[in-house]
Amino acid sequence: MAALAEGAPLAFHLWVFCAGAVVGSFLNVVIARVPKGESLVRPGSHCPKCGAPIAWFDNIPLVSWMLLRAKCRRCGQPISARYPLVELIAAVLAVAIVRQLGPTVAALGYFAFAAALLALAYIDLDTWLLPHQITWPLLAVGLASPLWNRELPWHSSLIGAAAGFCLFAAIALIGEKLLKKETMGWGDVWLLSGIGAWLGFQALLPVVLLSALQGSIVGIALIALGRDPAKAKEPDQQNASPADDDWVPPKHAVPYGPFLSLAALEHLLAGNRLAAAWDFLLRRLFA
Ligand SMILES: [Zn+2]
Structure with missing residues (x-):
């Protein structure tokens, strides 16, 4: 943690963490839809159990899952812990890569690489x-x-x-x-x-x-x-x-x-x- 305090300011790392979590949220969509050949943009996010559309305030990475206590607001069925987990992994990877390479284009590239690997890992677990x-x-x-x-x-x-x-x-x-x-x-x-x-x-x-x-x-x-x-x-x-x-x-x-x-x-x-x-x-x- 010493490097975090003396290197780039904490606020910057926090921003990187949040940006990583947002990308992780998108990766959840990729993991669910790419194997089925579905569009990544339409329809919008919906509950996989009851199909209810998910409002933006229920779709905030990491935060919403905790606020909703891991349950769909409409049908009350459990929301898999995998969603916040993927968001957390993406956020931690973003911070780790920026700490390793600094705020560079190379770091951005390697974060895209890491995000693709994360999506592939989960798709392979699901579908082989x-x-x-x-x-x-x-x-x-x-x-x-x-x-x-x-x-x-x-x-x-x-x-x-x-x-x-x-x-x-x-x-x-x-x-x-x-x-x-x-x-x-x-x-x-x-x-x-x-x-x-x-x-x-x-x-x-x-x-x-x-x-x-x-x-x-x-x-x-x-x-x-x-x-x-x-x-x-x-x-x-x-x-x-x-x-x-x-x-x-x-x-x-x-x-x-x-x-x-x-x-x-x-x-x-x-x-x-x-x-x-x-x-x-x-x-x-x-x-
Ligand atoms: Zn539901």
């Missing part, structure tokens, strides 16, 4: 899909990001996108052709390519390792707890994609997209510290 409507623009804008991000050389972005694509495409093809089963979804291939474009090729190995490690830990923990994450969907299926009904997730599997997104954000915000910790660990073990 990473829609092209998000992954392809993510890749395209990432390839353009050296325009405003001086820290990222063009060749690093380009190689990162190409290498990320080839690495996971190889795994996907090996699974499809040799093992005759889905080892890697094509959504994950496009997502890693986009991450490579935004973070550069140096980020690919740490991101893949971090995501695999954390995904394995969560997967093992869920099996140990006797929970089948594939069936542990929320009772309200409003976000499930209708086209996806015939496909059943493999038993004891967790979608990989959320872990790729998480690892990319960890690398963006704490990459240097993680590398130092890793280095320290290796020296302790082998020196």
Whole structure:
């Protein structure tokens, strides 16, 4: 917190926090509507249970959910805690990125990157899909990001996108052709390519390792707890994609997209510290 007090003024961070929460509110719309192919603007926000339109004063990020005590004003049915959670995560990410990069265009770019990852993570949790409507623009804008991000050389972005694509495409093809089963979804291939474009090729190995490690830990923990994450969907299926009904997730599997997104954000915000910790660990073990 020391940096917050002595760096940019508190009021600025508060403003960034609020702006992040507003973007998070929009991400909730993206998460609910993009998998169903619905418009992001029309109709306006409505209660997913009773369909009642939500007035602006009941739609203030973070605040309204608490004032309404997590219940729809009209039908009184519970409003999922996920809505304020996504808003809170977006707000915290906005502050963290601005603290890391300062009030720069690069920070704004990386916040857009983080917002897309957040939406993709939740869509993947809901539907086991990473829609092209998000992954392809993510890749395209990432390839353009050296325009405003001086820290990222063009060749690093380009190689990162190409290498990320080839690495996971190889795994996907090996699974499809040799093992005759889905080892890697094509959504994950496009997502890693986009991450490579935004973070550069140096980020690919740490991101893949971090995501695999954390995904394995969560997967093992869920099996140990006797929970089948594939069936542990929320009772309200409003976000499930209708086209996806015939496909059943493999038993004891967790979608990989959320872990790729998480690892990319960890690398963006704490990459240097993680590398130092890793280095320290290796020296302790082998020196
Ligand atoms: Zn309602």
